[in-house]
Amino acid sequence: MxxxxxxxxxxxxxxxxxxxxxxxxxxxxxxxxxxxxxxxxxxxxxxxxxxxxxxxxxxxxxxxxxxxxxxxxxxxxxxxNPQGGFVVGLIPQPESLTAVILDLSSEPVYTRQWDIPLQGDYPRALELLVQCCEELFQESQIARDKFIGVGFGMSGMIDGDRGLCIDAALLGWKNVEISRPLEERIGIPVFVDNDVNCLAVYENLFGEGQPYDHFLVIAIGRGVGLGIVTNGDLYRGAFGGAGELGHTAVTTEGRLCDCGNRGCLETYVSFSGILENYREYVQITTYNLANTPSEPSLLEIVTQARRGEEAARAAMQRAGTLLGVSLANLVNIFNPQCIILSSPDLNLLTDSVLMEAMQQEIKQHLFSQMGKDLRFFIAEQLGYESWARGAGSLVLRHFFGSPARIRSERSSIQA
Ligand SMILES: [Zn+2]
The missing domain is CATH 1.10.10.10 (Winged helix-like DNA-binding domain superfamily/Winged helix DNA-binding domain)
Structure with a gap:
């Protein structure tokens, strides 16, 4: 057979x-x-x-x-046996590292955070990562041979197949090897991928995406990320770059983005983009600069918009409209069954002006029956811990084999 x-x-x-x-x-x-x-x-x-x-x-x-x-x-x-093996998920940030240990049913059994400088100097960062892993293994009191792998999720362009970080602007790492040097030091297989891809893998195996073979995960925070699951498996592109939704152009002119281009979606929809929408609206509508209100936080903008305050409403609507156009484009290209929205600030996604504007815009731009049965979910969030859980599920994806891999196995067995 x-x-x-x-x-x-x-x-x-x-x-x-x-x-x-x-x-x-x-x-x-x-x-x-x-x-x-x-x-x-x-x-x-x-x-x-x-x-x-x-x-x-x-x-x-x-x-x-x-x-x-x-x-x-x-x-x-x-x-x-959930306790039969464990995986580690790591999320590096410029000034911190979040780690979570998951059992085989993806339940977190131990969580830890370190305030350490990971930005810039990669060899030094690698030393710190190894130290943190060793501390984690010790503290967890789980036998070393019970760990089946470490998943490393980071923002930027990541070549998961070769275990490389091609470009992570946030951390200032460029063209560095992640998997091999870490593996050599800690003696456990290391998998690396883009952090939004990690979330998509988690949703695919254990989350809202489980019943679906075709879905999109949208993450709105410091940037705007996209994870694409098609035919039951993560779509990563030729070398892991797929899903840079935040850097798709929504206007030919427009704001300067951190990436160096102009008019990128995230300059209007990320947290700082929404604040900029607000600033711009206030500048256009306020003639007497002395009356300019002091700059509100994102939460204040969300709340004020809900109450009907004009500038806050305009800021949220602009973000929602541009996000809606982008999502409609994605739906017209990928024809997903559902879209999972995720953000470290859930206020943005629940009952907000942004969501209303987004939904309205999506409806207007969907082709033919494309929106039929399209479902929306909001992912539950535990801050960086849920990102780390995503990173851990990278390992579980390899351990269990992706559903798509199993399907192709079956069809080749039958052939
Ligand atoms: Zn950009």
């Missing part, structure tokens, strides 16, 4: 892939029997028995209840 396309891969890899296929089936279909696993995976019962024996031995799965199988024999049912 193992007559699939990976004949050139060595036996170890094939077993690895089959193992991921079975682990993912056990994760999504549990409790599940070995014969059911064989049917769903297309693997022979002998192979299933062999692999599940290894997984049981390694405590990655447990055999729990017994149930009558169709043949009248009692069959053991298998489940993932």
């Amino acid at each position: 193992q007559n699939h396309q990976h004949v050139s891969a060595d036996r170890f890899l094939i077993r690895g892939i089959n193992q991921s296929v079975l682990l993912n089936l056990i994760r999504t279909e549990a409790p599940i029997s070995r014969p059911q696993l064989a049917t769903l995976s297309g693997l022979s019962l002998v192979t299933v028995i062999k692999i599940t024996a290894t997984l049981l031995e390694r405590n990655l799965i447990v055999e729990k209840e017994y149930a009558e199988s169709t043949g009248g024999r009692r069959a053991g049912l298998l489940e993932i």
Whole structure:
């Protein structure tokens, strides 16, 4: 039955892939029997028995209840053992590092934050990262061999396949290796990706995106990020650059962006973009500069806009309108089933003027039936902890195998 396309891969890899296929089936279909696993995976019962024996031995799965199988024999049912393995998710910021340890069901079991300078000097940052990982392993009191990987999520252009950071403006790192030097130092596999891609992976495996094969994750904060899931798997582009929604142009002239271009979406929709919308509106409408109100915070703008204060309303509407046009363009290109909105400041997404303007604009620009059954979700947020959870789920994606990878496995087995 193992007559699939990976004949050139060595036996170890094939077993690895089959193992991921079975682990993912056990994760999504549990409790599940070995014969059911064989049917769903297309693997022979002998192979299933062999692999599940290894997984049981390694405590990655447990055999729990017994149930009558169709043949009248009692069959053991298998489940993932959440405590059978752990992953680490890391989110570096210019002045801090957030870490979370997740069990195999993506539940956070330990969280830690350090105030450390990670910006600029990468070799020094690497030393600090290694120290923090060691501290984390110690404090968690989890045996080192229980960790199956570390996921590293960062803003910027990241080549996840090669474990490289191509350009992270926020941290000031350019063309540096992340995975290999960290792996060598801590002795555990390290996966790296863009932080919004990490969120999309989390939503795909464990969040609102689970029932969908085609969805978009939009993150509004310091910038505007996009994670694309299509055919059940993350779409990353040729070298990981896909999803730079914040730097798509919404006007040919326009504000100067940090990236050096003009008219980028995030100069109007990010937190600082919304403040700039407000500033601009006040400048245009206030003739007597002495009457210019002092600069409000984002929360104040959101609240004032809701109350109907003119400048705040205009600032939020402008952001919502431009975001709405951009989302309509994305929907017309990708035809997603749902859009998951995420922001460190949830006030922006719940019952706000921005959301109303956005929804209205989307409706106006959708092609034909594209908006039919399109659903919107707002992702639950725990600050950087939820970003770190996303980074951890990068490892779980490799461990369990993505649903899409399993589908292609199945179709090649059937072919
Ligand atoms: Zn830009």
